[in-house]
Amino acid sequence: MLPTKQQAIEFCNNTAKIADEINVKRGLPDNLSLGHYKTVAFCAEKIASHCQDLDPKKAWILGLLHDYGEAIExxxxxxxxxxxxxxxxxxxxxxxxxxxxxxxxxxxxxxNPQESSYDSQSIIRAQKIISEMVMDDYDYLIQISDLMVTGSEITDIETRLKYIANKYHVAEKTMENKYKKAKQLKEYFDKKTGQNIYDLVGITHE
Ligand SMILES: [Fe+2]
Structure with missing residues (x-):
C-alpha cells in the first residue's frame, strides 16, 4: 500500500523538520534533508515518466519518503x-x-557491518529482510535516483559516490564495486527510457 501524495508530503515534512533541525545544529545548511528528499522524488518521477511500465506518481512518493528513517537515525x-x-x-x-x-x-x-557506523544487528536484519524479497524496478529506480543527488543537488554518480566514500570511510575495494554497480544501474535506466538519464534530470555530461 502507498500513502496519498498529501500524506506523503506530511510524512516528508515531519521527518525533514527533525532531520534539518539537527543538520543546522551540526553546522550544515538548513533544508538540506528536505531538499534531498524532494530532489530524489523529482529524479524518480522524471525517469519513471519515460518508462512505459512505471507510474511517475508512485515514483515521486517513494522518492520523497525513501529516507523516512533519517530523523530516527x-x-x-x-x-x-x-x-x-x-x-x-x-x-x-x-x-x-x-x-x-x-x-x-x-x-x-x-x-558488511564492519564498514558502517551503524548498529551491526540492524544491518544483519536488513540483509535478512532483503534476501527474502525480490527487488523490482521501483527499488532500482530509487537507488539510481538517490545516486544522482548529493545533499540536495543533482549530481553525477561519481560525485555522489565520492561523498559516500568520505562520509562513511568506505574501503577503496568496496568503492570500486559500488562504482561498477551504480554504472550498471544507470545503464539499465538509460536503456529502459531509451535515452541518457543524465539528460532527463539535467546533468551536464560529455
Ligand atoms: Fe537518500
Missing amino acids: KTIPQTFHGTAGYDEMMRLGYDEVARVCLTHSFFDNNF
Whole structure:
C-alpha cells in the first residue's frame, strides 16, 4: 500500500523538520534533508515518466519518503535509517514505501557491518529482510535516483559516490564495486527510457 501524495508530503515534512533541525545544529545548511528528499522524488518521477511500465506518481512518493528513517537515525545514535524507516512504514501499513527505505541503501549488495557506523544487528536484519524479497524496478529506480543527488543537488554518480566514500570511510575495494554497480544501474535506466538519464534530470555530461 502507498500513502496519498498529501500524506506523503506530511510524512516528508515531519521527518525533514527533525532531520534539518539537527543538520543546522551540526553546522550544515538548513533544508538540506528536505531538499534531498524532494530532489530524489523529482529524479524518480522524471525517469519513471519515460518508462512505459512505471507510474511517475508512485515514483515521486517513494522518492520523497525513501529516507523516512533519517530523523530516527539522527536522534538515536548508531540507528540505521534503512531499518528505522522500514519498521515505521510497515507499522503504518505502507509496505511499498517500507521496502525502498531499506533497499535504497543496498544497490551494491554490500552488507558488511564492519564498514558502517551503524548498529551491526540492524544491518544483519536488513540483509535478512532483503534476501527474502525480490527487488523490482521501483527499488532500482530509487537507488539510481538517490545516486544522482548529493545533499540536495543533482549530481553525477561519481560525485555522489565520492561523498559516500568520505562520509562513511568506505574501503577503496568496496568503492570500486559500488562504482561498477551504480554504472550498471544507470545503464539499465538509460536503456529502459531509451535515452541518457543524465539528460532527463539535467546533468551536464560529455
Ligand atoms: Fe537518500
